[in-house]
Amino acid sequence: MIKILFWVVLLAVVAFVLGFKRGRPPERPSPRRDAPPAPPAPSAVSDLEPMVSCAECGTHLPASEALPGRGGVFCSAEHRSAHEARLGAPRADRS
Numbered sequence: 001m002i003k004i005l006f007w008v009v010l011l012a013v014v015a016f017v018l019g020f021k022r023g024r025p026p027e028r029p030s031p032r033r034d035a036p037p038a039p040p041a042p043s044a045v046s047d048l049e050p051m052v053s054c055a056e057c058g059t060h061l062p063a064s065e066a067l068p069g070r071g072g073v074f075c076s077a078e079h080r081s082a083h084e085a086r087l088g089a090p091r092a093d094r095s
Helices: 002-023 042-046 077-087
Strands: 051-053 060-062 067-069 072-074
Touching (some): 072 077
């Protein structure tokens, strides 16, 4: 009886190990040491947008969302008008 139990447990362990290896994805071969590194994906580089900081408060924001004005770029119209008023320049919205 002990011999039968031994063989049943041994077969169960072997089946478990083989089933576990079968369910894993195949291992990729390691890259060769003399192979050059892969270049970065082009989509990752093309999605980047330059960042600028507000001349009034220093908050960083994408360049496409910045408001240009005298003395730099700004995060909001309020900051632009406050900065221009402090510089003594006429406000742009009084035209």
